[in-house]
Amino acid sequence: MIPLMHAIEMRSVTKRFGALLANDNVNFDLAPGEIHALLGENGAGKTTLMRILYGLYRADSGEIVVGGQPAHIASPKDAIGLGIGMVTQHFTLVPTLTVTENVSLGQAGGLAFDPKAARQKVADSAARFGIEINPDALVRHLSVGERQRVEIFKALYRNARVLILDEPTAVLVPQEVDVLFETLRRLQSEGLSVIFISHKLNEVMAVCQRITVLRGGRAAGTVNKSATTQKELARMMVGRETFGVTKEGARAQGEPLLRVDGLLVLDKKGWPALKGLSFDVRAGEVLGIAGVSGNGQTELTQALAGTLKPKAGNLRVGGRNLTHASPSQLAAAGVGRIPEDRHEGVVGELTVAENLALENLQDFTANGMLDHRRIRENAEKLIAEYQIKAAPTTRIRALSGGNMQKAILARALSRKPQVVIAAQPTRGLDVGATDYVRGKLLEQRDRGAAVLLISEDLDEILALSDRIAVIYEGRIVGILRAGEADAELLGLLMSGAKEMADGIKD
Amino acid sequence: MGLKIERVPAPVWVRPLIPIIAVVVTFILTAVLVVWAGANPLEAYYHFLIAPLSSRMSVLEILVKATPLLLTGAAVTFAFSSGYWNIGAEGQLYAGAVAAAWLGTLLGGLPSFAAIPLMIVGGFAAGMLWALTPALLRVKLSVDEVVTTLLLNTVVLFVISFLLNGPWRDPVSGWPQSPQIAESTVFFKLIPRSRVHVGLIVAAITLIVVWFIMSRAALGLRMRAAGLGQNAARFAGVNVERTMLAAALISGGIAGIAGVGEVAGIHFHLIEGISPGYGYTGIIIATLSGLDPLGVALAALFIGLIDTGAQTVSRALGVPAYLGDVVQAALLLTTLGMFVLQNYRVTLVRGEKRA
Ligand SMILES: Nc1ncnc2c1ncn2[C@@H]1O[C@H](COP(=O)(O)OP(=O)(O)O)[C@@H](O)[C@H]1O
Ligand SMILES: [Mg+2]
Numbered sequence: 001m002i003p004l005m006h007a008i009e010m011r012s013v014t015k016r017f018g019a020l021l022a023n024d025n026v027n028f029d030l031a032p033g034e035i036h037a038l039l040g041e042n043g044a045g046k047t048t049l050m051r052i053l054y055g056l057y058r059a060d061s062g063e064i065v066v067g068g069q070p071a072h073i074a075s076p077k078d079a080i081g082l083g084i085g086m087v088t089q090h091f092t093l094v095p096t097l098t099v100t101e102n103v104s105l106g107q108a109g110g111l112a113f114d115p116k117a118a119r120q121k122v123a124d125s126a127a128r129f130g131i132e133i134n135p136d137a138l139v140r141h142l143s144v145g146e147r148q149r150v151e152i153f154k155a156l157y158r159n160a161r162v163l164i165l166d167e168p169t170a171v172l173v174p175q176e177v178d179v180l181f182e183t184l185r186r187l188q189s190e191g192l193s194v195i196f197i198s199h200k201l202n203e204v205m206a207v208c209q210r211i212t213v214l215r216g217g218r219a220a221g222t223v224n225k226s227a228t229t230q231k232e233l234a235r236m237m238v239g240r241e242t243f244g245v246t247k248e249g250a251r252a253q254g255e256p257l258l259r260v261d262g263l264l265v266l267d268k269k270g271w272p273a274l275k276g277l278s279f280d281v282r283a284g285e286v287l288g289i290a291g292v293s294g295n296g297q298t299e300l301t302q303a304l305a306g307t308l309k310p311k312a313g314n315l316r317v318g319g320r321n322l323t324h325a326s327p328s329q330l331a332a333a334g335v336g337r338i339p340e341d342r343h344e345g346v347v348g349e350l351t352v353a354e355n356l357a358l359e360n361l362q363d364f365t366a367n368g369m370l371d372h373r374r375i376r377e378n379a380e381k382l383i384a385e386y387q388i389k390a391a392p393t394t395r396i397r398a399l400s401g402g403n404m405q406k407a408i409l410a411r412a413l414s415r416k417p418q419v420v421i422a423a424q425p426t427r428g429l430d431v432g433a434t435d436y437v438r439g440k441l442l443e444q445r446d447r448g449a450a451v452l453l454i455s456e457d458l459d460e461i462l463a464l465s466d467r468i469a470v471i472y473e474g475r476i477v478g479i480l481r482a483g484e485a486d487a488e489l490l491g492l493l494m495s496g497a498k499e500m501a502d503g504i505k506d
Numbered sequence: 507m508g509l510k511i512e513r514v515p516a517p518v519w520v521r522p523l524i525p526i527i528a529v530v531v532t533f534i535l536t537a538v539l540v541v542w543a544g545a546n547p548l549e550a551y552y553h554f555l556i557a558p559l560s561s562r563m564s565v566l567e568i569l570v571k572a573t574p575l576l577l578t579g580a581a582v583t584f585a586f587s588s589g590y591w592n593i594g595a596e597g598q599l600y601a602g603a604v605a606a607a608w609l610g611t612l613l614g615g616l617p618s619f620a621a622i623p624l625m626i627v628g629g630f631a632a633g634m635l636w637a638l639t640p641a642l643l644r645v646k647l648s649v650d651e652v653v654t655t656l657l658l659n660t661v662v663l664f665v666i667s668f669l670l671n672g673p674w675r676d677p678v679s680g681w682p683q684s685p686q687i688a689e690s691t692v693f694f695k696l697i698p699r700s701r702v703h704v705g706l707i708v709a710a711i712t713l714i715v716v717w718f719i720m721s722r723a724a725l726g727l728r729m730r731a732a733g734l735g736q737n738a739a740r741f742a743g744v745n746v747e748r749t750m751l752a753a754a755l756i757s758g759g760i761a762g763i764a765g766v767g768e769v770a771g772i773h774f775h776l777i778e779g780i781s782p783g784y785g786y787t788g789i790i791i792a793t794l795s796g797l798d799p800l801g802v803a804l805a806a807l808f809i810g811l812i813d814t815g816a817q818t819v820s821r822a823l824g825v826p827a828y829l830g831d832v833v834q835a836a837l838l839l840t841t842l843g844m845f846v847l848q849n850y851r852v853t854l855v856r857g858e859k860r861a
Contacts, residue, residue, distance in 0.1 A: 307741055328743030339741055347735035347742070350727075358731055358742040365724040372722075411742075
C-alpha cells in the first residue's frame with residue numbers, strides 16, 4: 001500500500017531573479033519520516049527553494065536527487081509523480097465547489113466523473129489519514145484552518161509521501177496551530193516526511209526533528225532540534241545574537257486621542273466589513289488590534305486613512321469629528337498613517353523627494369508653484385534622520401521594502417502626529433528594518449502620541465501593545481491589558497470561540 | 507528549444523531610443539506596402555523624410571502641419587499624464603473652431619491685439635466646455651471617459667453640420683461654410699509667402715506652459731501622482747478627482763486653441779472637415795513622446811514631416827497619399843509594442859524543456 005519512502009537531496013541549488021540571488025548554492029536533505037523545518041526570515045529564499053523542488057521554478061544550477069535517483073522536476077506534475085506535494089502560501093481551492101470536487105479536480109478519470117464514488121473515495125481516504133473533513137462541505141463555508149486541512153489532504157490524496165508546507169501557521173490562530181501540529185505528527189507516524197517552512201522559532205522547536213536555516217539565500221546550517229536552542233537558531237537566522245525591541249514599562253496614559261464609535265464600513269462587494277466597531281486609543285499608549293487576516297483589518301485601516309468612507313459611526317481625533325475627512329484633512333489634523341500595503345502608500349514612479357512631499361504639498365508650494373529646493377531639503381533631512389538608503393532623486397520603487405517603509409514612516413511621523421495608525425508595519429521586512437520600525441512606533445508612544453497598531457503578527461502585537469483589542473468578523477470581541485493577554489486567550493477570541501462581555505476596558 | 511519570457515525591465519538608457527527604433531522598425535514593416543504600391547522603398551522614404559526638408563516651401567509647410575499637432579499633442583499629454591484618457595481632442599478642437607468662427611464675425615470692431623487673444627480665450631473656453639461633461643461623468647460617476655470623449659467627437663460633427671447647413675450657411679455662396687471671419691481676427695502671417703501663422707507661436711508658448719505646469723506646479727505633481735499611482739496618490743492626500751477634472755478641462759481647452767488656429771490662421775471660416783484627425787494624431791504624438799512636452803515638440807514636427815512627405819511621395823511616385831496614414835498608424839502600433847516589450851526579456855532556450 002505505502003510506496004517506498006525515499007529521501008530527498010537538493011545539491012548546490014542556485015536561483016537568480018535578475019540581479020537578485022534568491023538561492024545561493026543551497027544544500028538541503030530530507031530523511032524519510034522526518035519533520036524538517038526550513039527556517040529563515042522573510043526573503044531568505046525558503047519559498048523559492050521549495051518551489052524549485054515542486055517544479056514551479058527551475059533552478060539555474062544544482063541538482064535534485066529523489067530516492068537515490070537524479071530527478072528532473074520541470075512541473076508540479078513531475079513532483080507529484082515523485083510523491084512530492086506542496087501546500088502553498090496562497091490556497092488554490094475553488095470556493096464554490098465542495099471538498100470532494102476540489103480534491104478530485106484534475107485527477108485522472110476524464111469525463112467519467114462519478115460523484116458518489118468520488119465522495120466515498122474521499123471519505124475513506126480522509127478516514128485512513130485521520131484527517132477530519134466533511135467531503136460535502138462547500139469550500140467557501142470552511143474556515144481558513146479547515147481549508148488548509150483540505151489542501152493537505154489534497155496532496156495526500158495524490159499519494160504524496162513528502163509534504164511541503166509553506167508558512168502554514170501564518171494564517172492560523174494558536175489553537176488551529178496545535179491541531180495542525182497533531183496532524184503532522186500523525187502523518188509522520190505513518191511514515192510521511194514533512195518540510196515545514198516557518199520563521200517562528202517556537203514553532204520549529206515544537207514540531208521538527210531537524211532544522212535547516214536559510215539566511216539571505218544561503219544555507220546557514222542544519223541542526224538537530226535536540227542539540228540546539230532558540231537562541232542559537234535566532235543567531236543563525238539573523239546573523240547576530242540579540243534582536244527585538246524593548247518596551248519601557250506602562251506609562252501614565254492620558255486623554256483618549258482617537259475615538260472610534262460604532263463604525264460601519266462596507267467592503268468592495270458591498271458587504272459589511274466593519275459592523276459597529278468601537279474602541280479608543282489614549283495618549284501615550286499602543287493599542288494593538290489582533291485578529292486573523294480578513295476580519296476587517298483592511299477596511300479599518302482604510303477608514304482611518306480616509307480612503308474608505310464609513311456608512312455609519314464616528315471617528316474623532318482629539319475631540320474633532322473626522323468621520324468623513326479626506327486623507328489630506330486627516331494628515332493635517334495630526335494623523336500619521338502607515339498603509340497596509342506599502343505600494344499603496346507611495347507612487348513608485350515618483351522620486352523619494354516627491355513622495356515625501358506629497359502628503360503636505362501645501363508646505364512645499366508657493367502660489368501654486370513647487371518649491372523644489374524645500375522639497376529636496378526636506379528629503380535630505382528625512383533620509384538622514386530615518387536612515388533611508390536612497391537619494392532624493394531616486395525613484396521610490398527602486399527602494400528595498402525596508403527603505404520604502406522607512407520613507408513612509410518618515411512622511412507620516414515627521415510632523416509629530418498626535419495619532420499614529422500603523423497597519424502591518426513590518427510585513428515582509430527583515431529583522432533589522434522590523435526592529436527599526438517597531439522602535440519608531442514605541443518612540444511615538446513615549447512622546448505621548450496615541451498609536452494604533454493593526455497587525456496579523458501576534459508576536460508583534462504582544463511585544464508592542466499596552467492594550468490589545470481583538471477583531472473578529474468586523475467587531476471588537478474583547479479588549480485586554482497587555483499583562484492579561486496570553487496566546488491562548490487571544491487565540492480563542494481571534495477564532496470567534498469566545499467573546500468578552502461588552503465594555504471591558506481599563 | 508523554446509522561448510523564455512521574463513519580466514526584466516530594459517536599462518534606463520534604452521527608453522529614449524525607443525521612438526527611434528520604432529521608426530526604423532516601422533519603415534522596415536511598411537516597406538512591403540510601398541513595394542506593393544509599385545514604388546521603390548528607398549526612394550519612397552527619401553521623399554517621406556528627406557525631400558520635405560530640401561525646399562523652403564515644404565519646410566514651412568511642415569511647420570504649418572505641426573502647429574495644430576503641437577497643441578493636440580500637448581492637450582492629450584496633459585490629460586494622459588493625470589490618468590485621464592482623453593480621446594476627445596478631435597471634438598474639443600472642433601468646439602474651439604466653432605467658437606473662433608463665431609467670435610471671428612463678432613469681434614470685427616476690435617483691433618487685432620485685442621481680438622486675437624479673445625479668440626484664443628474663446629477657443630480655450632469652448633474646448634473646456636466640450637470636455638466638461640465626460641470629465642464630470644468620470645469623476646462623479648466613474649463613467650469611462652474613453653467612451654464618452656470618443657462619442658462626443660461624433661456629436662460635434664453633427665452640431666457643425668447643423669450650423670453650416672442652417673443658421674451659418676454662407677449667404678453669399680450658399681455653400682455649407684460659415685461667413686468669413688473679420689480681418690482683425692485673422693492670425694497674421696509669421697513668415698511672408700507661406701501659411702505659417704502666429705498660431706505656431708501660440709502653440710510653442712502653450713507647450714512651454716504645459717511643460718512648466720507638469721514639472722514646476724503643484725498641480726503637475728498631483729497630476730503625475732494621480733496618473734502613475736491613483737491609490738497611492740489618494741492615500742497621500744491628493745484629491746484625485748479634482749486633479750483629473752482640472753487636467754481634463756485644461757486638456758480640452760488646449761485642443762480648443764488648435765481649432766482656433768485652423769479657422770483663424772488657415773481657413774478663415776468654419777467648414778466641415780477642418781481637421782483631418784489632428785485630435786487623434788495628438789494621441790499618437792503623446793504616446794510617442796512618452797508624455798514629455800519636449801518629446802511632443804519632436805513628435806509633432808516628425809509627424810508634420812511625414813504628412814508633408816506623404817504628399818510629395820504620392821506626387822513623385824504615384825502612390826496613394828494615405829500611405830502616410832498607414833505609416834503613422836504602424837508607427838503608433840510599433841511604439842506601443844516597444845513600450846510593452848521593454849519590460850520583458852525574451853531569450854532563446856535550447857535543449858531544455860520549457861521551465
Ligand atoms: N518570482 C520572483 N521574481 C523576482 N524575485 C523573486 C521572486 N520570487 C521571490 N523573489 C525574491 O527572492 C527572494 C527570496 O524570496 P522567497 O523565496 O519568497 O523568500 P521567503 O519565502 O524565505 O520569504 C526575495 O528577495 C524575493 O523578493
Ligand atoms: Mg515565503
